[in-house]
Amino acid sequence: MNPRDEIVFVVDDDARVREALGELLESLGWRTETFAAATDYVACRKPDLPACLILDVELPDVNGLEFQKQLSSDAHPPIVFITGHGDIPSSVRAIQGGAVDFLAKPVGEVDLIAAVRAAIRRDREQRTTRAELAELMRRLSQLTPREREVLPLVVSGLLNKQAAAELGISEITLEIHRSKIMHKMEAASLADLVRIAEKLRIPVTHSRRSGSSRECTTRSL
Amino acid sequence: MVFFVGEEQPIMQMEIANQMQAEEALRDRERELSLLVDMVPSHLWRLTPEGEPTFFNRRMTDFLGLDVPDTDKPGMSRLDVLISTVLHPQDAVEFGETLRNSLATGVPFSLKYRLRRTDGLYRWMSSRAEPLRDHTGRIVQWYGLCHDIDDLVTAQEALHDRERELSLLVDMVPSNLWRLTPQGETTLVNKRMADFLGMDLDDTQQLAVVFDTIFHPDDAGEVEAVLGSCLRTGERFSMKYRLRRSDGVYRWMSGRAEPLRDEDGNIVQWFGLCHDIDDQMHAEDALRRAYDKLAQATQAASLAELSASIAHEVNQPLAAIVANSHACYRWLSATPPNVERAKITAERITRDANSAADVVSRVRALFRRTPHARSPEDVNRLTSEVCQLMVDEAAAKNVRIRTELAPDLPSVALDRVQIQQVLVNLIRNGVEAIEAADDSQHVLQILSCFDGPDAVRIEVRDDGTGFKDAERVFEPFFTTKPHGMGMGLAICRSIIESHGGRLWMANNEMRGATVAFKLPLAASETP
Known part of the structure; x- marks a missing residue:
């Protein structure tokens, strides 16, 4: 893993701290980009690399914790907070908001390296997950409207006969749809297709088991 | 003119001539006198011993618009006609009585009254008349002189009004006014001040010692000292003190006084005023107390804030120093060592350490206040x-x-x-x-x-x-x-x-x- 393929963003309003952290990260081999304000960071075009965001809690334009909240709706690099006077409630809030670490200034080298590495590792995982999901979405987009109707029924575990009855089509037709779905979604088996559907959060609309259990419950009442 | 008719002739002629000359001179004198009587800028008049007008001079007839013959009316004496037509109705009775009294007793007449001018306006006149007696002491005529004093009277009245107005002002102005002799004796206080002190304005004895009793015991000594010094030096007096109100309550006053000097610069009077600032003083007191409280509260808070701010100021360069020293070490430990960048970081370490030291000296300066x-x-x-x-x-x-x-x-x-x-x-x-x-x-x-x-x-x-x-x-x-x-x-x-x-x-x-x-x-x- 070559650190030159990883990038660390630093947002701190104090030029000396910004510069020094940048220098240290560079000396450790990382690509770095530094910003004086959160808005500058947002405005900048970021290279498509595994990344980490080192964020000062006390920023002039917006509080670091607030900024974390604003970022949370989009995909963003994992955050390592740094602060001049950290208090426990702030650090708890930061970690609950998904921050990797919450470091007090002056930041020791060992802590910094550990935090940045952890953040970048997490970003790699997130990026992989995002890429996988994008691929699955691409496959899903190839399905015809009818096939999209068939998919939830199949992954719900309905028998071909039941699914065909649900849609009012013949069992043969349903089997053709199902094999096309398997092919387009590149699923090796039904179990594989179920896992893919789960990742795509396709709702399980008809559960044979839950349907029967509901009946059981009704009867037992 | 000489005729040769004997010795007497020229003499007779001379006598005639002399007589004519004398008559001429007499006429001149008479004309002169008559002119004098008419031109003198006053009214001249003559009465019979019974009081009937027999002569008005020209000025008088011009003023009244009537002459003696105009006062002839059937069934009335000339005097009564005169009184009823030209005297101011309010003065008519007094005029008649005074004049008749003089006529009866021979006492010179003297009176001021209003007389109607020909244009209908009444003007104030000052009039005097004295009797002329023959060798037996019998009154033969009354001669009178009367001159126009209306402008004077009007001016006096205006002066009077002004005085009344000023005195009203002195009493009504919402402040206490007082006046002192150069020796410091009170000669006047206005009504408002007398009311405040509960003293009788007419009691001059009380007035003279008023300043001895009205000051708050804590202020009296200082007021006396300051006022005494002002009286000696002529400097204006200004101070705050408490005065005792008639109900015994002391109230804060702001007092000022300045001397009035004559042309030579000698002090003639001191004029002073004082007004009640008691409510204001209490408000100021309350405000000061509130302000003190606030200031104390702020100080208590500011120490904690100050500490936090100093800590932050020192911490920032320290954070930079720590990171830079790690970086410096890394650049030097690299293979090959990156000396150029190590130098840059070392310079930054020096710079930031100095900046931290600056913070410390700023803090020291903060507590080195001006004396x-x-x-x-x-x-x-x-x-x-x-x-x-x-x-x-x-x-x-x-x-x-x-x-x-x-x-x-x-x-x-x-x-x-x-x-x-x-x-x-x-x-x-x-x-x-x-x-x-x-x-x-x-x-x-x-x-x-x-x-x-x-x-x-x-x-x-x-x-x-x-x-x-x-x-x-x-x-x-x-x-x-x-x-x-x-x-x-x-x-x-x-x-x-x-x-x-x-x-x-x-x-x-x-x-x-x-x-x-x-x-x-x-x-x-x-x-």
């Missing part, structure tokens, strides 16, 4: 005030503040705000030390006393846990408290030392610790 901020203060009063401020905070933590202040301590020149900060901080430290000890009732003792002949000492004695390392507590950022920034005692010590004093602490023999500071009586300035 004029120092004023003589009663240390005991200052201490009591701070204790009062802190009593609630201490009580909330089950700590009672007890003071033992030595009486008769001299005032010390100090910066009130800073010493208050020190006391607030020491008391707060003490309370927190006790709080950390255990939960039962505790006492924080505050003492003041002489420290040698030329210094005073204040001690704050707690019965808490005491200090483990007595000298380290003064290091900035040293703290034994979980939430403290550790700047408090260091700042307190800088403040006391900037006053030329000393701050120290020691653990007590039994339990707890004492923090004490002393301040020199003679304020010495240390840079």
